[in-house]
Amino acid sequence: MDIFEIIKSRRTIRRFSQEKLDRNLLIDLIEVARCAPAGANIQSLEYIIVDDPLAVSQVFQTLAWAGHVKPKRNPEVGQRPVAYIIVLTDTEIKKEAHVDAAAAIENMLLAAWSKEIGSCWLGSIDRIKLLDVLKINEKYQIDSVIALGKPAETPVMEDAGESTKYYLDDKDVLHVPKRPLSKILHINKF
Numbered sequence: 001m002d003i004f005e006i007i008k009s010r011r012t013i014r015r016f017s018q019e020k021l022d023r024n025l026l027i028d029l030i031e032v033a034r035c036a037p038a039g040a041n042i043q044s045l046e047y048i049i050v051d052d053p054l055a056v057s058q059v060f061q062t063l064a065w066a067g068h069v070k071p072k073r074n075p076e077v078g079q080r081p082v083a084y085i086i087v088l089t090d091t092e093i094k095k096e097a098h099v100d101a102a103a104a105i106e107n108m109l110l111a112a113w114s115k116e117i118g119s120c121w122l123g124s125i126d127r128i129k130l131l132d133v134l135k136i137n138e139k140y141q142i143d144s145v146i147a148l149g150k151p152a153e154t155p156v157m158e159d160a161g162e163s164t165k166y167y168l169d170d171k172d173v174l175h176v177p178k179r180p181l182s183k184i185l186h187i188n189k190f
């Protein structure tokens with residue numbers, strides 16, 4: 001797939017096969033995160049790879065899934081992510097780094113998808129619990145959690161009408177409406 005195809009075909013995955021992921025591949029994802037742009041090139045982000053089964057199950061307990069179709073896309077046992085990347089900000093380096101984190105995270109999601117690894121970017125996290133579970137130093141802020149694994153669902157993107165809420169159809173396929181180009185593109189003037 002060329003880069004445009006990778007970007008267009010990536011969808012958030014919330015059901016995963018239980019095949020393990022190679023640790024080296026997870027490390028490669030941190031390598032592409034490291035290459036992302038950062039404001040003033042001040043780099044406050046650090047990462048925790050979680051692929052030990054006990055820690056994976058503990059991280060799962062801190063996450064909330066797919067609010068618009070709750071609880072239908074809460075991954076059941078046998079469908080849950082097999083690894084996570086926790087994205088941290090060192091607040092002594094930068095107080096607030098959401099934009100830097102977003103750039104790094106998108107690099108990881110796309111690189112993962114180029115290797116047919118599915119992902120879900122999660123911001124709904126019980127951060128206090130997760131700090132404790134992973135023994136994270138208090139100077140770090142948890143920005144996001146990235147759930148990873150081989151996909152066991154095939155969501156579809158479509159042009160949005162009135163609503164941009166994702167929804168499940170009667171075959172349990174997740175539909176992801178995106179605002180069409182005609183609604184968001186302006187050329188030379190507004």
Ligand SMILES: Cc1cc2nc3c(=O)[nH]c(=O)nc-3n(C[C@H](O)[C@H](O)[C@H](O)COP(=O)(O)O)c2cc1C
Nearest residue numbers: 010011012064065066067120121122123124166176
């Ligand atoms: C900042 C951010 C936070 C998100 N947090 C969650 C979350 O906590 N739980 C979840 O299931 N999905 C979460 N998502 C995934 C979005 O729901 C998903 O990206 C959106 O529905 C569009 O689907 P797509 O990624 O397939 O284009 C988050 C995405 C972003 C960018």
